[in-house]
Amino acid sequence: MKSQEICPRFEAAISLLGQRWTGLIIHQLMDEPKRFGQLTEEIGISGRLLSERLKNLEGDGLVERTVHPETPVRIEYSLTEKGASLQPVMKEIERWSQNWIEPAETAESTS
Amino acid sequence: MKSQEICPRFEAAISLLGQRWTGLIIHQLMDEPKRFGQLTEEIGISGRLLSERLKNLEGDGLVERTVHPETPVRIEYSLTEKGASLQPVMKEIERWSQNWIEPAETAESTS
DNA sequence: ATAATCAGTTACAAATAGTAAGTAGATGGA
DNA sequence: TCCATCTACTTACTATTTGTAACTGATTAT
Numbered sequence: 021m022k023s024q025e026i027c028p029r030f031e032a033a034i035s036l037l038g039q040r041w042t043g044l045i046i047h048q049l050m051d052e053p054k055r056f057g058q059l060t061e062e063i064g065i066s067g068r069l070l071s072e073r074l075k076n077l078e079g080d081g082l083v084e085r086t087v088h089p090e091t092p093v094r095i096e097y098s099l100t101e102k103g104a105s106l107q108p109v110m111k112e113i114e115r116w117s118q119n120w121i122e123p124a125e126t127a128e129s130t131s
Numbered sequence: 132m133k134s135q136e137i138c139p140r141f142e143a144a145i146s147l148l149g150q151r152w153t154g155l156i157i158h159q160l161m162d163e164p165k166r167f168g169q170l171t172e173e174i175g176i177s178g179r180l181l182s183e184r185l186k187n188l189e190g191d192g193l194v195e196r197t198v199h200p201e202t203p204v205r206i207e208y209s210l211t212e213k214g215a216s217l218q219p220v221m222k223e224i225e226r227w228s229q230n231w232i233e234p235a236e237t238a239e240s241t242s
Numbered sequence: 243a244t245a246a247t248c249a250g251t252t253a254c255a256a257a258t259a260g261t262a263a264g265t266a267g268a269t270g271g272a
Numbered sequence: 273t274c275c276a277t278c279t280a281c282t283t284a285c286t287a288t289t290t291g292t293a294a295c296t297g298a299t300t301a302t
Binding site: 177 | 291292293
């Protein structure tokens with residue numbers, strides 16, 4: 021008997037969000053464009069990985085990179101329409117976490 | 132100036148879902164309890180990782196393990212209330228993937 | 243005895259992530 | 273002119289996580 025197949029689109033979406041940092045990056049870009057340094061500080065990700073993730077997200081059409089040729093150079097990352105359309109997903113994760121994550125399950129409570 | 136902090140509960144939720152396989156496992160358990168072998172087949176995960184993930188999910192209170200002492204032994208994994216409450220999140224991911232993932236972005240289109 | 247079934251576990255190789263130092267391009271000061 | 277500064281990355285290296293495939297243990301049918 022054939023086993024229940026998983027919808028390939030859902031799988032693709034999960035393989036985006038189910039990768040470390042990706043969800044947080046999208047979440048941090050939800051409200052406003054941000055700069056590279058800003059993202060590393062807020063998220064606590066290394067430059068190496070942030071750079072890699074942003075390239076992937078750009079490649080997937082979720083994030084847009086804008087160069088402002090000021091001095092020193094300013095580069096802003098923002099969500100495309102496709103990226104911004106993840107807002108309901110983010111909102112549901114937020115809602116769930118408010119209802120079901122106890123303070124004790126939190127990273128900072130580990131310290 | 133202090134940078135925008137990320138809500139620790141949201142971070143905890145994302146560190147659950149933002150781990151490989153976890154989202155898929157929860158998704159596959161959404162409709163009905165399933166057995167170990169069934170999950171490996173449907174998801175395409177190895178026994179080593181499935182075992183590890185299920186232990187974590189049990190530890191986080193999302194999944195419940197039930198032993199049926201038949202022969203051969205049958206063990207069922209099901210979602211707890213906490214796990215099942217992720218349904219709206221899953222539904223939103225599904226919705227998003229239907230609207231925004233093109234067939235070309237799909238894993239099977241790579242073959 | 244032997245084999246079969248299920249639910250894992252083990253040992254090891256391959257891929258990915260984390261860390262810290264370094265590079266590049268533009269400008270401004272000594 | 274030379275050095276320092278500011279961002280936005282890269283590079284080299286180590287540590288952790290993942291993937292693969294073979295193996296174990298308990299139970300029962302042949």
